Amino acid sequence: xxxxxxxxxxxxxxxxxxxxxxxxxxxxxxxxxxxxxxxxxxxxxxxxxxxxxxxxxxxxxxxxxxxxxxxxxxxxxxxxxxxxxxxxxxxxxxxxxxxxxxxxxxxxxxxxxxxxxxxxxxxxxxxxxxxxxxxxxxxxxxxxxxxxxxxxxxxxxxxxxxxxxxxxxxxxxxxxxxxxxxxxxxxxxxxxxxxxxxxxxxxxxxxxxxxxxxxxxxxxxxxxxxxxxxxxxxxxxxxxxxxxxxxxxxxxxxxxxxxxxxxxxxxxxxxxxxxxxxxxxx
Amino acid sequence: xxxxxxxxxxxxxxxxxxxxxxxxxxxxxxxxxxxxxxxxxxxxxxxxxxxxxxxxxxxxxxxxxxxxxxxxxxxxxxxxxxxxxxxxxxxxxxxxxxxxxxxxxxxxxxxxxxxxxxxxxxxxxxxxxxxxxxxxxxxxxxxxxxxxxxxxxxxxxxxxxxxxxxxxxxxxxxxxxxxxxxxxxxxxxxxxxxxxxxxxxxxxxxxxxxxxxxxxxxxxxxxxxxxxxxxxxxxxxxxxxxxxxxxxxxxxxxxxxxxxxxxxxxxxxxxxxxxxxxxxxxxxxxxxxxxxxxxxxxxxxxxxxxxxxxxxxxxxxxxxxxxxxxxxxxxxxxxxxxxxxxxxxxxxxxxxxxxxxxxxxxxxxxxxxxxxxxxxxxxxxxxxxxxxxxxxxxxxxxxxxxxxxxxxxxxxxxxxxxxxxxxxxxxxxxxxxxxxxxxxxxxxxxxxxx
Numbered sequence: 001x002x003x004x005x006x007x008x009x010x011x012x013x014x015x016x017x018x019x020x021x022x023x024x025x026x027x028x029x030x031x032x033x034x035x036x037x038x039x040x041x042x043x044x045x046x047x048x049x050x051x052x053x054x055x056x057x058x059x060x061x062x063x064x065x066x067x068x069x070x071x072x073x074x075x076x077x078x079x080x081x082x083x084x085x086x087x088x089x090x091x092x093x094x095x096x097x098x099x100x101x102x103x104x105x106x107x108x109x110x111x112x113x114x115x116x117x118x119x120x121x122x123x124x125x126x127x128x129x130x131x132x133x134x135x136x137x138x139x140x141x142x143x144x145x146x147x148x149x150x151x152x153x154x155x156x157x158x159x160x161x162x163x164x165x166x167x168x169x170x171x172x173x174x175x176x177x178x179x180x181x182x183x184x185x186x187x188x189x190x191x192x193x194x195x196x197x198x199x200x201x202x203x204x205x206x207x208x209x210x211x212x213x214x215x216x217x218x219x220x221x222x223x224x225x226x227x228x229x230x231x232x233x234x235x236x237x238x239x240x241x242x243x244x245x246x247x248x249x250x251x252x253x254x255x256x257x258x259x260x261x262x263x264x265x266x267x268x269x270x271x272x273x274x275x276x277x278x279x280x281x282x
Numbered sequence: 283x284x285x286x287x288x289x290x291x292x293x294x295x296x297x298x299x300x301x302x303x304x305x306x307x308x309x310x311x312x313x314x315x316x317x318x319x320x321x322x323x324x325x326x327x328x329x330x331x332x333x334x335x336x337x338x339x340x341x342x343x344x345x346x347x348x349x350x351x352x353x354x355x356x357x358x359x360x361x362x363x364x365x366x367x368x369x370x371x372x373x374x375x376x377x378x379x380x381x382x383x384x385x386x387x388x389x390x391x392x393x394x395x396x397x398x399x400x401x402x403x404x405x406x407x408x409x410x411x412x413x414x415x416x417x418x419x420x421x422x423x424x425x426x427x428x429x430x431x432x433x434x435x436x437x438x439x440x441x442x443x444x445x446x447x448x449x450x451x452x453x454x455x456x457x458x459x460x461x462x463x464x465x466x467x468x469x470x471x472x473x474x475x476x477x478x479x480x481x482x483x484x485x486x487x488x489x490x491x492x493x494x495x496x497x498x499x500x501x502x503x504x505x506x507x508x509x510x511x512x513x514x515x516x517x518x519x520x521x522x523x524x525x526x527x528x529x530x531x532x533x534x535x536x537x538x539x540x541x542x543x544x545x546x547x548x549x550x551x552x553x554x555x556x557x558x559x560x561x562x563x564x565x566x567x568x569x570x571x572x573x574x575x576x577x578x579x580x581x582x583x584x585x586x587x588x589x590x591x592x593x594x595x596x597x598x599x600x601x602x603x604x605x606x607x608x609x610x611x612x613x614x615x616x617x618x619x620x621x622x623x624x625x626x627x628x629x630x631x632x633x634x635x636x637x638x639x640x641x642x643x644x645x646x647x648x649x650x651x652x653x654x655x656x657x658x659x660x661x662x663x664x665x666x667x668x669x670x671x672x673x674x675x676x677x678x679x680x681x682x683x684x685x686x687x688x689x690x691x692x693x694x695x696x697x698x699x700x701x702x703x704x705x706x707x708x709x710x711x712x713x714x715x716x717x718x719x720x721x722x723x724x725x726x727x728x729x730x731x732x
Contacts, residue, residue, distance in 0.1 A: 065512070126514070126516065127512040127514065127516055127518065129516055129517055129518075130517055130518070130519055130520050130539065130540035130541065130553075131540050131541070133519075133539075133540070133541055134541040193680050196676075197673070197676055197677070197680075200672060200673060200676065201673060204669040204672075204673070207665075207669075208666070211662065212541060212542075212543065213540055213541045213552070214552060214554070214655065215473070215543065215550060215552040215554075215655045215656075215657035216473070216657070217662065217665060218464075220316060220321060220349045222317040225313050225314075225316060225317045225349075226317060228313060229310045229313050229314060232306050232307070232309050232310035232313070233310055235306055236303055236306045236307055236310070239299060239302060239303055239306070240303060243299040244299060244300075244303070269317070273317055273318070
């Protein structure tokens with residue numbers, strides 16, 4: 001078959017890399033048309049990737065396995081990129097601020113590039129081992145990655161805020177092109193709240209699943225514990241803002257710090273620590 | 283919130299949000315330790331891996347089981363206390379907000395609200411027109427919740443989501459509900475393991491921590507255990523076919539798999555692991571005139587007093603050059619014990635002391651032993667209740683606004699005036715849109731621009 005999922009997903013990698021480059025050009029050279037093109041390319045990439053995922057799902061049925069493409073590290077990276085783009089498209093549609101694309105789409109491009117080009121990432125469709133054969137797989141993975149993707153975008157906004165904030169008052173046209181501090185701050189907060197909701201649901205669906213698979217909803221496995229650590233960090237950020245009135249720089253640092261914890265929960269635990277949750281590293 | 287100077291300093295400390303943030307950060311940092319040091323291993327393995335100095339620290343701080351250690355549980359307890367006290371401290375404030383009569387407001391103040399519009403009608407308002415304005419307001423603001431007649435006009439209020447102020451308590455209470463559920467599980471539940479040979483039956487589980495038996499109150503029989511594999515060799519399914527026997531009667535028959543447990547009388551049985559248990563049939567002939575056939579599992583020491591021989595199977599491999607093989611340990615008291623490999627249907631003779639022994643592996647079969655996880659946890663539903671209210675509470679706190687809109691139809695300096703104003707506790711952007719729409723609609727009804 002010419003149109004295979006791996007072809008479409010590799011193609012997606014290039015489209016997203018292109019979109020990220022266009023967003024950067026749009027920001028740096030402030031050409032309006034390039035921004036519109038970047039958005040168009042992102043949408044095309046998203047459609048191609050959606051088709052690729054659907055096809056991969058179908059191919060797994062043809063192989064006799066029959067499961068959603070959420071079962072190994074490669075597929076999780078693809079889903080991470082897919083949801084990040086989805087969250088970004090929503091934000092751009094809501095705010096009409098294309099500059100944000102230069103800070104959000106690189107996360108998706110990097111995830112896809114890592115999935116496609118790293119020799120350590122196995123991209124074949126594998127059958128589901130007994131522990132993963134559950135309807136909770138879809139709910140758990142999608143909710144967790146909605147959280148992760150939102151935190152990635154919030155981190156991008158945090159970087160944007162700090163770049164703009166430190167050069168306040170300067171006439172640097174690059175920084176002047178960014179949205180006003182108040183808007184970035186507000187958007188960063190909203191994406192963090194959104195991500196926190198989904199992280200919470202992701203942890204809960206995970207514990208319901210663990211309870212039906214192993215008979216224990218919480219076992220302090222490193223992956224579980226790190227997701228809780230991430231949850232504590234974002235809970236701290238929300239309380240600091242809600243009650244202590246933290247804004248701007250401090251929240252931006254917390255957003256970057258929180259995303260570092262997300263990265264460790266996602267990658268670090270798989271490769272550096274051992275535990276029950278080792279599916280993601282294969 | 284009011285800050286009273288005569289507040290008890292301890293109370294002020296325990297109810298401070300600084301403490302909450304400090305505890306959240308402390309929990310985040312200390313939790314890392316248990317992900318770096320493997321939890322629940324044997325003490326010996328910590329000593330070997332970390333050396334005597336670090337081992338002492340691990341022992342002293344219970345870092346081998348840190349999430350159940352006194353100090354970690356204390357932080358959690360302190361966190362809960364802080365959570366409860368913060369809520370208590372905030373309660374009067376929320377109650378006041380909830381009970382506040384929002385009609386008890388000076389119409390002049392309406393114009394100081396974040397969203398407002400005011401029309402002065404020079405031609406005057408007749409009753410029909412007033413009624414139309416009120417109707418339009420009611421329709422677009424989502425119903426009128428209160429009305430008050432004052433000396434120079436009437437004030438209407440449309441209030442929604444007043445109850446949303448309680449979402450915060452629901453959200454925080456749900457964390458306490460989850461912890462209560464966990465505590466119920468610890469005190470009224472148990473976890474145990476069962477290893478059952480195919481055909482085996484038991485009425486108790488083993489506590490994995492203490493090794494003590496836990497009576498189940500019924501018997502569990504394993505009829506069969508099956509594994510299937512995918513073409514690539516990865517496991518596809520582990521399945522135990524089980525029967526529950528209660529008071530001599532077979533009451534339940536079910537095949538359980540990973541992710542598909544069974545429950546009986548509040549006890550849930552999970553497929554957890556399995557073990558292949560080989561059974562080897564050996565024929566032994568000795569040079570002093572004995573011959574006998576034995577059927578034995580691995581790691582079982584057999585004494586054969588007639589031949590003054592002890593032996594056992596140390597290892598079994600199902601396929602060595604196409605045939606099964608077993609490593610047999612032999613001791614006849616004359617010299618050191620020996621271990622030899624024998625292949626199926628190929629006799630092997632060894633000399634030990636004055637005697638010769640001939641071993642023949644007649645047959646070998648693998649039978650399965652299923653590993654079941656047994657659990658009773660009456661607190662689990664409390665945990666799910668807490669999780670559900672956590673999510674609902676979170677949605678209320680962040681997305682359900684308390685919105686108020688006022689309509690004032692009155693007089694100012696003898697002229698008829700119409701004022702509409704509003705405020706929303708959150709989601710200003712949406713409120714701004716809604717308010718703009720109401721303003722436009724009212725403008726049409728008022729019939730004048732200003």
